[in-house]
Amino acid sequence: MGDLIATFGWAIAGIGVFLLLLLGVYFVTGFLPGRLREGSRVGVFLVPALLFLLIGLLIPAIRTIFISLYTNKGDALDVNKFVGLSNYRKIFGDKATRMVLLNNLWWVVLGTGFSVGVGLVVARIADQMKGEKVWKALIFLPTAISMVGAGIIWRFVYNKSPDPTHEFGLLNAALSKLGGSPRNWLLQQQNYIPGAPHLNTIFLIIVFIWIQAGFCTTVLSAAVKGVPDSLKEAASLDGANDFQSFRKVTIPYIMPTIVAVSTTTVIAVLKVFDIVQSMTGGNFNTDVLANEMYDKTYPQNQPGYGAALAVIIFVVVIPVVIINLRSQRRARELA
């Protein structure tokens, strides 16, 4: 009980000190003369955010770009040699990284496509169903679970026991019921069509889709509800069936939201780390950029190489964000 009070005490003290600090500065600015006062109040509103962004994101980002141009002798720049783009050349010249980049491409295509696709279909169909809230809540459930928790949950699906009569992995149990022999799903490196992702990568992507689809459903569902009834009625009067009205009315109308959700999902995919790290550690041809970056930077202590990988993730995400911003602006102009 004492612990509990201490916990909330700490938490509230932290928030309180922070708010008092802000209020105090604001109060002091009240004593400044006219014009200066206005300017300093802009400061009170804006500077905390800018300060956090500066130390937390801007300086680190610039620093990472610098580190990516140096050799790998620990973290301090001054003991390292400037090597220009050699880290990048190494990355693109290495056959193993090409595998990583290809994997990432599949993560983006399949992970984003299926998360948004499932979200869209469920949002649209559940919209007219009884118990809509329940169905949507079930889909959302995994989104509220930590990646660590998700890893534990999916162990009970993908597990392969040494003793097949004592199998507690759902997939293998189902397979042996159907007469197949159990296998270690996360070690399946074959791909049946050349260029297609390896089976085990697909199993990892499934976990991601499972987590992400709930977010997509929730946001898209709000957009689907925003489509005016008059539009849908007009479509059905023209003889459009449900599917046609979905394709020709709903989808164009909610396009800005679809773009926004897809962007968020693509960014989430590119940063995916926990799933791969906890389930395969990036071994067996399942590696992705963010995980490779972690492995190179920390366990293998090659900060230059790792930083170059981080910069690559950064560069890949930029066009995605630009597309999103453009689409939002267009939507505002139309509105």
Place this chain on the structure above:
Amino acid sequence: MAATIVTGSTPHDQLGKDAPLGKKLAASLSTRVGRAAVVLVCLLWTVPTFGLLVSSFRPANDIKTTGWWNFFTHPSVTLQNYRDVLSSSGGNADNFGKYFLNTIRITLPATIIPIVVAALAAYALCWMTFKGRDWIFVGVVALMVVPIQMAMVPLLRLLNLGGHLTIGGHTFTTFPNLGINSSVVSVWIAHTCFALPLAIFLLKNFIQALPGDLIEAARIDGASHLTIFLKVVLPLAVPALASLAIFQFLWVWNDFLVGKVFGPADLKPMTWKLNDLVGSKGQDWQRLTAGAFISMIVPLGVFFSLQRFFVRGLTAGAVKG
């Protein structure tokens, strides 16, 4: 926006009276197939979590030898797993209670502080006039792109050692050493930094869409920015603030990496403890199941109780109408 909800109008009705019977039948059939598919997907989505819930009530030996679905043919219920991870007697090293409190201590300020900071900044970017306003906003959005793994280590160095710049043999301190090396404060700061770009982006879109006349009128009446912010903007922005708060709360509560890197040894979050159990005691599946479920209860509760805000606030910037 979400005010019009289609109630009870099936495509069957919408087809009109003149549609041929075959077409009506096909439409009703396709509707049923669609609905059945949704139900199937939802159930499929729940199976893995449900399996964990069932497992957490099974005896340790059962968990390790048979699948959780055997519970329904050979039911045996125990609360021992929960007792194992919750009891603090006998110096139980796996006591989750402590980590649960750690997570609360990290999560509450790390949810509220970034939202306050973001709301202030969003207000300034919308309703205060100053030079370079739009450029600052573009810059903030651009920072959304920085991967968290990229920013973590430099931020950690800055908080632990301060910032120093060496030019021509002279070392200048560019950022003071705040002496918050590995304390809960550095975890709060880290979470705040990483949350801000998205939070400012979403809140700016929402606050921008508020009726400008209202704010102008208040200005003319001589209200200060702080008054307008507290009395006009904040109450109107509740849906956006709430949905953002849910998001940030879920993110911090479920976070593993930031807590692990920035947190002091005696203040590791629950996810860290869970991961520790996975690694060191891979055989103790029964504790994992109970622990994982305990860590899920609070986020699920928060989501379900605040769900109604969630939908309205989030799409305001993206959806017209």
